[in-house]
Amino acid sequence: MPKEFPTVSPQGFHPFGELIGLEFTAIGEGRSRCELQVRDELFNPHGVLHGGVVYSMADTGMGGALYSLLEEKELCTTVEIKIAYFAAVKEGKLACDTRVIERRSRIAILESEVTGGDRLVAKALGTFYIYETR
Amino acid sequence: MPKEFPTVSPQGFHPFGELIGLEFTAIGEGRSRCELQVRDELFNPHGVLHGGVVYSMADTGMGGALYSLLEEKELCTTVEIKIAYFAAVKEGKLACDTRVIERRSRIAILESEVTGGDRLVAKALGTFYIYETR
Amino acid sequence: MPKEFPTVSPQGFHPFGELIGLEFTAIGEGRSRCELQVRDELFNPHGVLHGGVVYSMADTGMGGALYSLLEEKELCTTVEIKIAYFAAVKEGKLACDTRVIERRSRIAILESEVTGGDRLVAKALGTFYIYETR
Amino acid sequence: MPKEFPTVSPQGFHPFGELIGLEFTAIGEGRSRCELQVRDELFNPHGVLHGGVVYSMADTGMGGALYSLLEEKELCTTVEIKIAYFAAVKEGKLACDTRVIERRSRIAILESEVTGGDRLVAKALGTFYIYETR
Numbered sequence: 173m174p175k176e177f178p179t180v181s182p183q184g185f186h187p188f189g190e191l192i193g194l195e196f197t198a199i200g201e202g203r204s205r206c207e208l209q210v211r212d213e214l215f216n217p218h219g220v221l222h223g224g225v226v227y228s229m230a231d232t233g234m235g236g237a238l239y240s241l242l243e244e245k246e247l248c249t250t251v252e253i254k255i256a257y258f259a260a261v262k263e264g265k266l267a268c269d270t271r272v273i274e275r276r277s278r279i280a281i282l283e284s285e286v287t288g289g290d291r292l293v294a295k296a297l298g299t300f301y302i303y304e305t306r
Numbered sequence: 307m308p309k310e311f312p313t314v315s316p317q318g319f320h321p322f323g324e325l326i327g328l329e330f331t332a333i334g335e336g337r338s339r340c341e342l343q344v345r346d347e348l349f350n351p352h353g354v355l356h357g358g359v360v361y362s363m364a365d366t367g368m369g370g371a372l373y374s375l376l377e378e379k380e381l382c383t384t385v386e387i388k389i390a391y392f393a394a395v396k397e398g399k400l401a402c403d404t405r406v407i408e409r410r411s412r413i414a415i416l417e418s419e420v421t422g423g424d425r426l427v428a429k430a431l432g433t434f435y436i437y438e439t440r
Numbered sequence: 441m442p443k444e445f446p447t448v449s450p451q452g453f454h455p456f457g458e459l460i461g462l463e464f465t466a467i468g469e470g471r472s473r474c475e476l477q478v479r480d481e482l483f484n485p486h487g488v489l490h491g492g493v494v495y496s497m498a499d500t501g502m503g504g505a506l507y508s509l510l511e512e513k514e515l516c517t518t519v520e521i522k523i524a525y526f527a528a529v530k531e532g533k534l535a536c537d538t539r540v541i542e543r544r545s546r547i548a549i550l551e552s553e554v555t556g557g558d559r560l561v562a563k564a565l566g567t568f569y570i571y572e573t574r
Numbered sequence: 575m576p577k578e579f580p581t582v583s584p585q586g587f588h589p590f591g592e593l594i595g596l597e598f599t600a601i602g603e604g605r606s607r608c609e610l611q612v613r614d615e616l617f618n619p620h621g622v623l624h625g626g627v628v629y630s631m632a633d634t635g636m637g638g639a640l641y642s643l644l645e646e647k648e649l650c651t652t653v654e655i656k657i658a659y660f661a662a663v664k665e666g667k668l669a670c671d672t673r674v675i676e677r678r679s680r681i682a683i684l685e686s687e688v689t690g691g692d693r694l695v696a697k698a699l700g701t702f703y704i705y706e707t708r
Contacts, residue, residue, distance in 0.1 A: 185351060186349075186350060186351045187346055187347045187348065187349045187350075188347065188348050188349060188350055188356035188358065188359065189350075189351075189356075190347075191325065191326075191347050191348070192325075192358075212321055213321045213322065213324075213325050214321065214322050214325070215320075215321045215322060216320060216321075216322055216323075216366070216369075217319055217320045217323075217369075218381070218383075222322035222323075222362065222365070222366075223362075223365045223384045223387075224322065224326075224358055224359070224361050224362025224365050224366070225322065225358070225362075227358050227361045227362070227365070227387075228356065228357075228358025228359075228361070228362075231356070231357045231358050231361070232350070232356075232358070235350075235351075247352070249352075249391075249394070250357045250391055251390065251391065251653075251681060251683075251701055252388060252389060252390035252391065252654070252683070252699075252701055253357075253361075253388070253389060254386060254387070254388035254389075254522045254565060254656055255386060255387060255388075256385065256386035256541075256542075256549050256565060256567065257383075257384055257385065257386065258541070258542045258549065260383070273524075273526070273560070273563065274524075274526045274560070276703075278680045278681075278703070279653060279680075279681075279703055281524050281526065281563075281653075281654070283563075292541070292542070295541065295549075295551075295565065297522060297524060297563065297565050297654075299524065299653055299654055299701055301678075301680070301681055385519075385547060385549075385567055386520070386549070386565075386567055388522060388656045388699060390675075390676075390683050390699060390701065392675070392676045392683065407658075407660070407694070407697065408658075408660045408694070410569075412546045412547075412569070413519060413546075413547075413569055415519075415520070415658050415660065415697075417697075426675070426676070429675065429683075429685075429699065431520075431656060431658060431697065431699050433519055433520055433567055433658065435544075435546070435547055453619055454617075454618060454619045455614055455615045455616065455617045455618075456615065456616050456617060456618055456624035456626065456627065457618075457619075457624075458615075459593065459594075459615050459616070460593075460626075480589055481589045481590065481592075481593050482589065482590050482593070483588075483589045483590060484588060484589075484590055484591075484634070484637075485587060485588045485591075485637075486649070486651075490590035490591075490630065490633070490634075491630075491633045491652045491655075492590065492594075492626055492627070492629050492630025492633050492634070493590065493626070493630075495626055495629045495630070495633070495655075496624065496625075496626025496627075496629070496630075499624070499625045499626050499629070500618070500624075500626070503618075503619075515620070517620075517659075517662070518625045518659055519658065519659065520656060520657060520658035520659065521625075521629075521656070521657060522654060522655070522656035522657075523654060523655060523656075524653065524654035525651075525652055525653065525654065528651070
């Protein structure tokens with residue numbers, strides 16, 4: 173049985189997620205969706221959304237998607253992620269849809285697409301490591 | 307003559323940099339160093355620094371390093387970045403050292419290393435696009 | 441009008457493609473498909489298909505897909521590619537399906553999926569640079 | 575004790591390495607160097623060395639560098655590699671220098687630089703998975 177992702181728990185113990193306004197709207201079966209409202213305080217010096225915010229959606233979304241496949245004693249951590257950007261974002265709401273492409277015992281490969289309205293904003297391909305807590 | 311990077315200007319118009327506490331301590335000749343003090347509000351659900359914060363240091367640091375090579379009318383934007391993580395971070399100060407590996411007319415390839423004390427925390431390899439403002 | 445990709449021309453001037461047995465079976469409208477028959481001489485020391493062969497399918501397939509969108513005077517070159525592997529391959533025929541995700545004036549982002557039968561073997565996400573010949 | 579890399583054994587059972595003319599000239603302590611003589615049959619349709627050949631140097635070089643750190647029962651496999659290109663190559667000899675940046679129990683991160691003379695041709699950053707044979 174997939175366990176509940178800590179980020180969406182009522183206790184809300186994801187400080188950075190709260191800082192940037194990231195919210196999961198769906199997690200389960202190796203997939204996740206998280207959303208974020210674009211705000212001025214997330215802008216870079218060019219006056220558009222900082223790429224690190226978009227990246228954070230993908231990284232967090234990957235953690236959530238993979239988390240839904242883990243056993244009770246397992247945790248996961250990001251090994252590496254590549255993200256490519258397609259559009260600058262100035263306003264609106266972004267959604268990040270993530271899926272686990274491949275799950276092996278200790279490794280998973282995941283893919284995220286960040287969209288704003290109908291526009292593809294970024295795409296990410298990442299590797300996570302799965303380990304057991306003691 | 308390299309132009310001053312807007313992030314370090316006294317006007318301070320890098321909202322996301324301010325939100326996470328990112329500061330440039332050196333920029334010039336295709337290189338940059340930026341630093342960040344680890345704080346609890348930058349943590350992920352596992353109680354360590356969110357990977358998106360480390361990524362944001364690399365992305366911003368690359369922009370700063372490349373900016374030092376641009377002409378007055380040129381601007382740059384992130385095409386893609388890959389980042390690999392080597393260590394979880396719970397406290398202290400991180401430094402991100404970036405250098406332009408290759409500069410062509412419209413493209414640059416950059417590399418960042420994020421360290422905490424003597425420990426290599428992450429390494430990033432990215433592509434930027436250079437364009438002219440009208 | 442998209443121009444014909446040199447690789448599939450009757451003159452056959454793609455030496456490395458010939459060396460590894462790579463063939464385009466479709467090119468057009470920002471997409472391509474190329475195929476390759478697995479042979480022992482393409483194996484690595486572990487007795488499975490070398491990852492460099494799978495990568496070469498993606499790299500070449502990206503060139504073909506993008507080529508179909510170029511103007512007569514334009515050429516393209518690989519800036520960077522990330523490839524992730526999902527399965528070792530020992531026999532059979534591989535197909536690499538590629539599509540241009542984003543085309544800007546000087547930059548394109550492309551994605552390739554390599555499959556063997558029903559199995560996803562690898563996925564690649566890459567950046568190409570577009571320039572004009574003089 | 576690091577074990578000898580199979581590729582450099584006198585039996586020479588690396589078929590793809592032989593096909594493209596790849597040779598290890600040094601392996602040990604988490605590092606490797608391999609070399610390759612540029613030949614016309616390794617060219618792409620543009621008349622320069624195919625990027626897949628340069629990639630294959632990095633992928634193989636990473637395997638060799640990591641192999642030098644493995645125990646007798648361990649093997650490794652490529653999870654993903656990103657490679658960025660800096661220069662087209664038409665002739666001469668290329669060298670690929672690789673080092674293990676980080677070795678954990680099941681994961682390693684490696685970096686390769688491919689050079690031709692004094693020119694940096696490509697740089698790669700990759701992830702390998704380490705497993706035990708039964």
